[in-house]
Amino acid sequence: MKVMIVGLGLIGGSFALSLRDHGLADEILGVENSEEHAAEALQLGLADRIVPFEEGIAQADLTVLATPVDTIPLLAVKALNRVSDRQAVIDMGSIKGELCEVISMHARRRRFVAVHPMWGTEYSGPKAAQHGAFTGRHVVFCDTEHSDADVLQTVERIFRTLRCPAIYMNPEEHDLHAAYVSHISHVSSFALALTVLEKELEERHIFDLAGGGFESTVRLAKSSATTWVPILLRNKYNVLDVLREHIHQLQVLRKMLERDDAEGLRQAIERANSIQRIIH
Amino acid sequence: MKVMIVGLGLIGGSFALSLRDHGLADEILGVENSEEHAAEALQLGLADRIVPFEEGIAQADLTVLATPVDTIPLLAVKALNRVSDRQAVIDMGSIKGELCEVISMHARRRRFVAVHPMWGTEYSGPKAAQHGAFTGRHVVFCDTEHSDADVLQTVERIFRTLRCPAIYMNPEEHDLHAAYVSHISHVSSFALALTVLEKELEERHIFDLAGGGFESTVRLAKSSATTWVPILLRNKYNVLDVLREHIHQLQVLRKMLERDDAEGLRQAIERANSIQRIIH
Numbered sequence: 001m002k003v004m005i006v007g008l009g010l011i012g013g014s015f016a017l018s019l020r021d022h023g024l025a026d027e028i029l030g031v032e033n034s035e036e037h038a039a040e041a042l043q044l045g046l047a048d049r050i051v052p053f054e055e056g057i058a059q060a061d062l063t064v065l066a067t068p069v070d071t072i073p074l075l076a077v078k079a080l081n082r083v084s085d086r087q088a089v090i091d092m093g094s095i096k097g098e099l100c101e102v103i104s105m106h107a108r109r110r111r112f113v114a115v116h117p118m119w120g121t122e123y124s125g126p127k128a129a130q131h132g133a134f135t136g137r138h139v140v141f142c143d144t145e146h147s148d149a150d151v152l153q154t155v156e157r158i159f160r161t162l163r164c165p166a167i168y169m170n171p172e173e174h175d176l177h178a179a180y181v182s183h184i185s186h187v188s189s190f191a192l193a194l195t196v197l198e199k200e201l202e203e204r205h206i207f208d209l210a211g212g213g214f215e216s217t218v219r220l221a222k223s224s225a226t227t228w229v230p231i232l233l234r235n236k237y238n239v240l241d242v243l244r245e246h247i248h249q250l251q252v253l254r255k256m257l258e259r260d261d262a263e264g265l266r267q268a269i270e271r272a273n274s275i276q277r278i279i280h
Numbered sequence: 281m282k283v284m285i286v287g288l289g290l291i292g293g294s295f296a297l298s299l300r301d302h303g304l305a306d307e308i309l310g311v312e313n314s315e316e317h318a319a320e321a322l323q324l325g326l327a328d329r330i331v332p333f334e335e336g337i338a339q340a341d342l343t344v345l346a347t348p349v350d351t352i353p354l355l356a357v358k359a360l361n362r363v364s365d366r367q368a369v370i371d372m373g374s375i376k377g378e379l380c381e382v383i384s385m386h387a388r389r390r391r392f393v394a395v396h397p398m399w400g401t402e403y404s405g406p407k408a409a410q411h412g413a414f415t416g417r418h419v420v421f422c423d424t425e426h427s428d429a430d431v432l433q434t435v436e437r438i439f440r441t442l443r444c445p446a447i448y449m450n451p452e453e454h455d456l457h458a459a460y461v462s463h464i465s466h467v468s469s470f471a472l473a474l475t476v477l478e479k480e481l482e483e484r485h486i487f488d489l490a491g492g493g494f495e496s497t498v499r500l501a502k503s504s505a506t507t508w509v510p511i512l513l514r515n516k517y518n519v520l521d522v523l524r525e526h527i528h529q530l531q532v533l534r535k536m537l538e539r540d541d542a543e544g545l546r547q548a549i550e551r552a553n554s555i556q557r558i559i560h
Contacts, residue, residue: 118488118489118490120493138488138489140489165488167488167489177480177482177485177489178489180476180479180480180485180486181476181480181485181486181489181490181494182489182493182494184472184475184476185472185493185494185496185497185498186493187530187533188468188472188497188530189493189497189552190533190548190549190552191526191529191530191533191552192464192465192468192526192529193552193553193554193555194529194548194551194552195464195522195525195526195529196460196461196464196522196555197551197552197554197555198525198529199460199521199522199525200457200460200461202457205457205460205461206460206461206558206559208398208418208445208447209398209418209420209447209457209458209461209462210398210461210559213400213462213465213466213469213500214461214462214465214559215559216465216496216497216499216500217465217468217469217496217497217499217500218465218555218559219496219497219559220493220496220497221552221553221555222553222555222556223549223553224549224553225545225546225549225550225553228545228549229542229545229546229549232537232545233537233540233542233545236537236540239537240534240537240538241479242475242476242479243530243533243534243537244534245475245478245479246471246472246475246530247527247530247531247534249471249472249474249475249478250467250468250471250523250526250527250530251527253467253470253471253523254520254523254524254527257512257513257516257519257520257523258520260513260516262509262513265505265508265509265512265513266505266509268470268474269470269503269504269505269508269509270505271474271477272469272470272471272473272474272477272501273473273501273502273503273504273505274473274477275473275476275477275498275501275502276502278486279486279490279494279495279498279499
């Protein structure tokens with residue numbers, strides 16, 4: 001199978017490595033806007049050659065869109081405009097609502113599968129690509145009833161080989177759950193970094209005193225604006241909804257602390273502890 | 281050296297393992313209120329025997345207080361009431377202001393060193409104790425000008441052997457920086473867990489979709505109320521100060537999102553990214 005990957009950053013690059021490591025691609029074509037990233041990707045073996053989008057799509061059995069989410073819907077349309085009935089297109093973006101709506105009436109909609117493997121790190125660019133990135137993580141497929149059986153089977157087979165259990169959702173469900181489980185964690189982490197940078201004027205102390213838990217909560221604050229501004233804006237209403245609840249929970253804890261409500265704090269912390277039933 | 285450790289949980293138990301691993305203690309006496317924890321501690325080799333506080337303190341060259349912070353000031357006074365001029369007492373608590381004030385006029389104040397090694401996990405109890413726990417982490421000593429030179433040298437030597445770089449601060453500085461670097465991260469993580477438990481009614485999805493960053497920000501929410509309610513209440517004004525700033529930062533991000541302010545979000549995220557200069 002000849003695969004074209006559009007965007008050879010953290011996600012696209014890691015997917016390329018997974019395809020290679022499992023012998024799933026005979027050749028990988030890469031599309032990269034940035035010349036620097038193109039050179040890095042070739043050097044790291046993420047693609048066999050860098051091609052223009054239109055040239056690659058004529059040759060690829062499978063085209064993978066792995067660019068920031070604001071660019072995916074239009075790229076999806078442009079890709080579908082160019083594929084035949086034996087080619088397939090997937091995306092790996094973190095937002096599915098807008099994409100699925102945009103392509104819904106496309107004459108070749110059935111050659112597309114909307115895919116979201118639940119993996120990421122706070123790093124970006126080709127150098128952030130990792131071997132074994134997706135293994136063991138769930139993969140979400142959206143609106144699969146609108147995809148041809150052969151396309152779906154190809155994509156399911158790839159993720160089965162990577163040992164990613166499949167979950168099926170509609171795009172609205174996906175975006176809602178992604179806001180709860182991933183997007184709010186990033187907003188919280190960005191705000192925490194800004195808080196500490198604002199309050200802790202002695203930066204040396206942040207470094208020296210780390211070990212008290214700060215590194216783990218602030219890790220996601222290293223994530224790039226190029227990736228995250230489009231995600232937050234495109235999932236605006238879900239993110240705002242959960243962000244308002246998060247601010248409310250912080251205000252409740254603040255009021256308990258203000259009035260020395262040890263029993264209230266104890267109960268809140270014990271309720272929070274129950275997250276360990278779910279995340280081990 | 282005969283060492284007595286009061287409280288054989290995460291911190292006291294890990295310290296016992298470090299002392300043993302580096303051959304720093306000939307015998308370790310343990311004090312434990314909980315019979316279950318006492319039995320676990322003996323079985324895990326965290327202490328050679330469990331003794332009553334008064335009996336152990338008569339024998340120990342060094343007494344280590346590693347109980348929740350609300351119990352430390354009184355225990356420190358009771359320990360100092362019983363030590364001779366050749367014995368020493370230290371604590372390992374996360375809050376130093378109240379403790380240092382309480383013991384400030386004690387006739388044997390100079391036999392005490394206030395110590396805070398910057399290490400912890402979200403787990404508690406003897407089973408949470410780890411080998412090599414403190415190695416490479418900084419250790420804070422407070423108000424060392426009020427300790428006898430021989431006591432301070434003994435304690436400094438122990439942490440030098442554990443390869444913990446030393447930092448010297450007064451208790452007020454310590455509590456302020458601890459609020460910024462550790463305590464706010466815990467409050468944020470508790471609130472995040474409560475938010476997601478409140479909003480995400482389908483718990484299976486939290487588990488399945490984890491991988492999007494949630495695990496790392498919510499890890500600290502597993503931390504025990506017994507440890508954390510006293511810490512938050514005893515560092516109330518510092519924690520409230522940084523918590524108000526944190527809520528403010530979240531509200532700023534919320535408002536940017538509400539008015540689709542992509543440029544504002546980009547600048548805020550890039551400012552947050554600068555935390556990577558400090559925490560790698």
